Amino acid sequence: MTELIPAAPADSLSEETILRLVLDHAQDLITVSTPDGITRYVSPAIQSILGYEPAELIGRNNMALYHPDDVRKLQTQTFRDVDVFECRVRHRDGHFLWFETTFEVLRTANGELDKIVGIGRDVTARKKFEENLAEAQRLARIGSWDWEVAGGRFSCSDEMHRMFEGRIDRHRIDLEAFFACLHAGDRDRIQANLQEALKGGFREADFRIVTEGGETRLIHARIQSILMPDTGEVERLLGTVQDITERRQMEEQLRESEQRYKSLFDYxxxxxxxxxxxxxxxxxxxxxxxxxxxxxxxxxxxxxxxxxxxxxxxxxxxxxxxxxxxxxxxxxxxxxxxxxxxxxxxxxxxxxxxxxxxxxxxxxxxxITERKRHMEQIQKLSDEHALILSSVSEGIFGVDREGRGDLLNPPGARMLGCEPGLFAGRPYQESVHHTRADGSRYAEGKSLIHQTIEDGQPRAAREEVFWRTDGSSFLADYRVTPIADGGEIRGAVVVWRDITSEVEVLKAKESAERADHAKSEFLAIMSHELRTPMNGIMGMTDLLLDTPLSETQREYADIVMQSSRNLLRILNDILDFSKIEAGKLDLECEPVNPAQLLDSVRELFAVKADAKGIALDMRIEDGVPDTFGGDAARIRQVLVNLVGNAIKFTDAGSVTVRLLRAPNEPVASDMLAFEVSDTGIGIPADKLDRLFQSFSQLHPGINRKYGGTGLGLAICKRLVELMGGRIEARSEEGAGSLFRFTLLASCNSEQR
Known part of the structure; x- marks a missing residue:
């Protein structure tokens, strides 16, 4: 220590003693170091503050005690003769404390840097408070600022700096930059408020700032003037700013919610x-x-x-x-x-x-006074006439002025599948009568029953749709009669009758009669008008072909013979169909060779397919047995009909016949499937359900162009079903068709 304090005359010893007392007993940490950071002196306070003995640090570089981030800052700092810094110093146990240190540079007589004296104070608690305050301000979105008007010093908190997106200087008053952040509509007002604050007093205002992204934020600001006690002039301004954008939005939403609730309540x-x-x-x-x-x-x-x-x-x-x-x-x-x-x-x-x-x-x-009185009247009427209501076969229900159910008699409850107690009080249209006969839905309050309630006129309707509680429906004829009390309409009574069975029986009878008549008429025409002349034509044509004829004459005679054969085929179809319907068609059970079966079909249509330029392909897939049991003639008849139709209705492309196993069929596991596909004209989707009907033609134009009786596919369907299989068709208009039928790979008992 003696080397740091110059020798003093005898009369100065008391000052040296005083200086030693100050250095040894000061609560702040006092250090003396060389310009390169070597510690020459450290006060005893270091033991209570940082846990070191002074002797441990004498001769050591004091930079080793500082936090690495602060070391880099101090090494690049240009010292003034007196300067103040905040830095972190390592305690003996390893943790860091914040120190606010005043450094004073001692120079030699010629002005060179000699020693650096430092006086440090532990400000860790203050720094923690400042950090907590900054965090609290951040969470509350409150920023603060301090403007020393006379000295020109200015500072603002981290939160205010963040709130203004760093566009204002934290340590220098820049009113131009501040007002540039404000919404143009608020600048003049806030400038006037600031001028008033500079005259003294307290000011409070809301203003808008516009972010760099174009978002508008609402700020609440307070300004307090601090006056100099001697002159009364403004010494400094203290202020806070708070972002209240979300709070104001919540207030608006709350106000709107309150207004909605008030409207719902009041009106x-x-x-x-x-x-x-x-x-x-x-x-x-x-x-x-x-x-x-x-x-x-x-x-x-x-x-x-x-x-x-x-x-x-x-x-x-x-x-x-x-x-x-x-x-x-x-x-x-x-x-x-x-x-x-x-x-x-x-x-x-x-x-x-x-x-x-x-x-x-x-x-x-x-x-509900009126409603209860009305229901009591209805109930009284129901009690008085309970016997009548229960004994009639018709269903009866009553509705009030709003169309809600009042009464339902037992027969009506059985028809609707609804308990009378469950019917009461429910809108009848939702549960009983919400669609017309064509399936279209009645608009609310627009049914015939509602119309009678409105105008008091009785009405009747036929074949309307009523609904049961299980979701099923039935056809009903009903009558609606208004219920009046003192000239005022109180509701209506509906009496109905389930006519579903009557309508179904009538339709079935008419359909059967039409079908039987058509069949009888067709068979009569075919058998009487065509069979007799056909026999004469075929006989005479056969004789004609045995005579000498020119080439042209023979061609004409061949055409006549071919036409006769076609006519014979038609008659055979009719005879087959008649036998099937009469249950007199017998099936054979014999070994069937798939390859021979398909070859015979190919030979029959090869010439016709070549003439139209159509590829005729026959395929037997893997897994099909070499032989299977069945009626080869009838299977061939079905294939001939399907392939003949495919070629007839295909003008370009191909006709393909495939035979494959069908293990996933629900009827049995040993099933074979025959598929006949073509690239022809296809079948409209709305006509597919008519394909296998007797005497059915898809369109008169197709019939005129391609001919046919409409019996071929019907016979195919009956034959396939007799052989224990089923037939189906898939088609797209203009993109061809696929007919598929399945058969057991062995004869069933009925075939034997």
Missing amino acids: NPSSVYSFDLEGNFTSLNGSLEKMLGYTREELMPGSFVHLVYPPDLPRTQANFNRAAQGVPHSYEAVVLHKNGSLLDLSVTNVPIFVDDRVVGVFGIASD
């Missing part, structure tokens, strides 16, 4: 009100005033007790207590109108919860 056609836990009114709407005849002032404050019909009070009080205990429920009550009349009410009570605690009861009430 609700039902009576809406609330009670405290003692049963006193705390709010009510105009509908309740109108319903009870009392004004708001007459009802509030006051209990509901005096409004309840005395015999009904215990039950009403019990229902209120349930809601006050947190149980929502509905019930009916009788109350007194101001004029003394009785009102029947339907009441719903709901507990009001605040912080999971019931603080009141919310209620909604509707006047």
Whole structure:
């Protein structure tokens, strides 16, 4: 220490003693170091502050005690003769403390840097407080600033700097940059407020800032003027800024929600009100005033007790207590109108919860007096005529003015599959009569029954659709008669009869008669008009072909013979069809060779396919047995019919016949499938269901162009089914067709 303190004359020893006392007992940390950082002196306070003995640090570089980030900052710092820094110093146990250190440079007589004296103070607690304050400001989105007007010094918090996206200087007052952040519509007003604050006092204002991304944020600002005590002039301005954008949006949403609730409350056609836990009114709407005849002032404050019909009070009080205990429920009550009349009410009570605690009861009430009186009249009518209603075969139901069910007689309940009690009070159109006969839905309130309720005119309808509770429907004839009371329509009564069976029987009878007539007429024409001349034509043509003929004559005779054979085939189809319908067609069971079967079909149509330029392909897939049991002639007949049709209706492309196993068929596992596909004209989707019907033609134009009786596919279907299989078709108009039929790979018992 003596080398740091120059020798002093005898009369100065007391000052040296005083200096030693200050250095040794100072609470702040005092150090003396060389310009290169070697510690020459450290005060004893280092032991209590950092845990080191002074001797441990003498001769060591003091940079080893600083936080690495602060070392880099100090090494690049240009020292003034006196300077103040904040840095982190390592405690002996390894943790860091924040120090605010004042450094003073001691120079030699010629001005060279000699020693650096440092006085450091532990400001860790202050730094922690500042960090907590900054975090609190960040969470609350509150920034602060301090402007020393006289000295020109300015500082703002991290949150304010972030709020303005770094566009304002944290350590220098820049009003131009500040006002550039403001919305153009707020600048003049805020400038005026700032000028007023510079004259003294407190100012508070909201303004908008525009972010660099174009977003507008709402800021709430406060400014407090600090005056100099001697002159009364403004010494400094202290201020806070808070981003209240989200808060203002929430306030607007809350205000809108409150307005919606108020509208729902005030203008609700039902009576809406609330009670405290003692049963006193705390709010009510105009509908309740109108319903009870009392004004708001007459009802509030006051209990509901005096409004309840005395015999009904215990039950009403019990229902209120349930809601006050947190149980929502509905019930009916009788109350007194101001004029003394009785009102029947339907009441719903709901507990009001605040912080999971019931603080009141919310209620909604509707006047059901007229409805109950009307229902009682209907019930009385129902009781008086119960025997009649139960004994008739027709269904009868009654509806009120709004179309809600009132009564339903037992026969009607059986027809609808509905209990009378479940029918009452429900809109009848939703459950019984919501569609017309064509399936179109009635608009709400537009059915014939509603029309009768509106105008009082009776109506009748035939073959309308009524619905059962299980979702099924039936056809009904019904009559609607209005119910009037004193000239005023109160509802309607509907009497109906289920006519589904009658309609179905009539339609089936008409269909059978038409089909039988068509069949009889067709067979009569074919057998009588065609068979006799056909025999003569074929016989004479055969004789003609045995005579000498020219080439042209022979060609003509061949055409006649071919036409005769076609006609014979038609007659054979008719005979086959007749045998099938009569159950007189016998099937054979014999070994069938698939390859020979398909070859015989190919030979029959090869010439015709070549003439049209159509590829005829026959394929037998893997897994098909070499032989299987069946009626080869009938299988060939089906294939010939399908292939003949395919070639007939195909003008370009191909016809393919495939034989494959069909293990996934639901009938049996040993099934074979025959597929005949073509690239012809195809079949419209809406005509596919007519393919296998007897004497059915898809279109007159197709019949005229290609010919046919409409029996071929019907015979195919019957033959396939007799052989234990089934036939189906898939097609797309203009893109060809696929016919597929399946057969057992062995004869069934019926074939044998």
